[in-house]
Amino acid sequence: MRESAVKGGIRNRQLILALEPEAASVYCKHIPNELKVADGQTTIDALSAGTKYLILDAGGGTIDITVQEVQADESIKQLYMANGGDWGGTKVDLAFENFLEEFAGKPALQKFREDDKGGHLDLQREFEIKKRTIKSDQKGKLTIRVPVSLREAHKKVSGRDLQSNNLAKLDKDKLRLESSAAKDMFADPCDYIVSHLQKIFDDPKVKGTDTILMVGGFSESLILQDAVKKAFPSKIVIIPPEAGLAVLKGAVQFGFEPKVISTRVCKVTYGIASSILFDEENDPEDKRFTDEHGNDYCSGRFSKHVEIGQSIGIDEEIEEQSYSPVSSDQTSMAIDVWTSTNKNPRYTDERGCSLHGKISVKLPDPKLGVKRNVGVKMIFGKTELEVRAIVKHTGKSTAAKFDFLR
Ligand SMILES: Nc1ncnc2c1ncn2[C@@H]1O[C@H](COP(=O)(O)OP(=O)(O)OP(=O)(O)O)[C@@H](O)[C@H]1O
Ligand SMILES: [Mg+2]
Incomplete structure (x- = not known):
């Protein structure tokens, strides 16, 4: 996304990427006095600290659902994120x-x-x-x-x-x-959205979520609003003014106040492609290779750094993992960053895995052979993932940023 924006003439330095559900909640946070609840009353503290609320972003194509919690310092913690399918307007x-x-x-x-x-x-x-x-x-x-x-x-x-x-x-x-x-x-999309929300409310992870924030153009539909209110009479349903513009306006506010988001849930599993000692019982023969010392390895293993569904703080550095070259005369090492929709992928060629990006680090001093460890660390920024590789014996680090907006 960043690359496209730059190609489109927007200066890299001047661009902050915002995630849609977060932009929506930033918008809603800024209009407390005008918030309308189900029975037409206004509420001031529907989004006060400790409140858990579900954001239903019903657009033209897709329905996106996130559950967030307002923290004591008024920042927003993301508890749950799901794509609700193609049931938009x-x-x-x-x-x-x-x-x-x-x-x-x-x-x-x-x-x-x-x-x-x-x-x-x-x-x-x-x-x-x-x-x-x-x-x-x-x-x-x-x-x-x-x-x-x-x-x-x-x-x-x-x-x-x-x-x-x-x-x-x-x-x-x-x-x-x-x-x-x-x-x-309207019946099919409304039924689908309601039953999807029901399923999410049944999930223990979102226990205590009493508020539904409806944003996105389709949320302006009086039929959808009534369907949601009718299906969840005990919840507070908030439809902010200009619900269809909530994401757009919130993104502008997010630009002024990016710290407002404190934690988010990882949408996919992230890892590095690596070779790991061959497991005779589990690994397939076609992935077996033997190194110069006669040890058998399995290639294309998915070495997990972060798991789907994991909560990650903004700018949090995920624990470093160490990799070493397979052959002693290697002068560089490729760090291939992979994502997977599975929790525990074993190989990078499994269904649900895809290559996210690559970095390459120079490995000087071949005389040190395979003992030249490279530490790889993932840092989750506001909307981008930074992968940092540090060659241990030189202390030199190489980093690359990948946006994780999908
Ligand atoms: N008052 C309204 N009543 C019913 N539907 C509406 C209303 N206003 C907008 N919509 C519908 O909302 C949809 C557009 O919503 P929105 O602008 O949020 O979509 P989008 O963000 O472009 O799409 P997506 O989120 O799927 O990428 C259209 O299908 C439009 O017909
Ligand atoms: Mg949208």
Whole structure:
């Protein structure tokens, strides 16, 4: 991300990367007087020290969930982080497209999309506006302007006029949609989000979380807000003003006050690729190699430094681990940093592992042979991981920074 920004003309020194859920909570922290709770009262101390709260960031594509705790010094500690899946607001758009497909027929809709791309875009825009007005107690019909080219496409494809059905009526260029059909388009994403939240609240790690902060554009949907409030009547549901802009505005505030985040949960396991003595019982033959002293090693082992789910303080230095060259005439050592979605990966070529970055350290004095240890330390900064390698016998250190925004 940093590399792309620099290529885009932003100066490296002037760039601070912010993690979205953290930016969202920074924003929420700054607007206590305006916070609205479920019953319409305002609350001042919903985010006071000791409070654990869940941030639901419902965007267009994805749902991101984090649980955080306000510390005594008002900084924020992250307790839990999860990707809630692809159940954002665009699922409602998709449901509308599916509805149109059923209404006009797949071939007609296909033809309409091909023949009148602009018209299709207009229809999507029109739906986007209407989508924002739909309430859970919506009565009457929802009127959506539909380009005449849809009707024409239907006629061309089927030879018949487009007929109304019990859910929608086409009246010239207006589609009058039953409110039940409009509300149904929200059902799947809302159900999914609610059941996902339920699962998270059942996790002992988040015990005592009584507040839900809803941010992201889709959180502005009155239907989603009602679904969450209804499913969790005992929780305080806070929807900050301009929930859709919470991440953006919070990121700006984070730039002024980066220390506000004190601890975060590691999203993946981090480690270094290394060779470890061959374990006859567990290691596969194709990874076996013999060094110059006749010892058998297993290549491509994942040497874990930090585990997924582990809480890490900002700027915390993780305990150093030591590596040595495999052959005595080596003049450099490659430090390959790997990530894994598993807790305890054994090999770097396992499913879920991927190469995160590389550094190479110079290894002078080959006369010292394989005894030239290199200590590797990972330091988790605000949004970046620094990997520092120290050649023990020279004291020389090489470092590289990798951003861990994913
Ligand atoms: N008032 C509203 N009612 C219903 N949906 C809304 C409302 N306002 C915005 N949305 C929806 O929210 C979504 C956009 O949210 P947001 O801007 O948070 O997404 P994003 O951050 O770009 O996406 P992602 O987080 O998935 O990368 C769109 O699907 C939009 O239709
Ligand atoms: Mg988003």
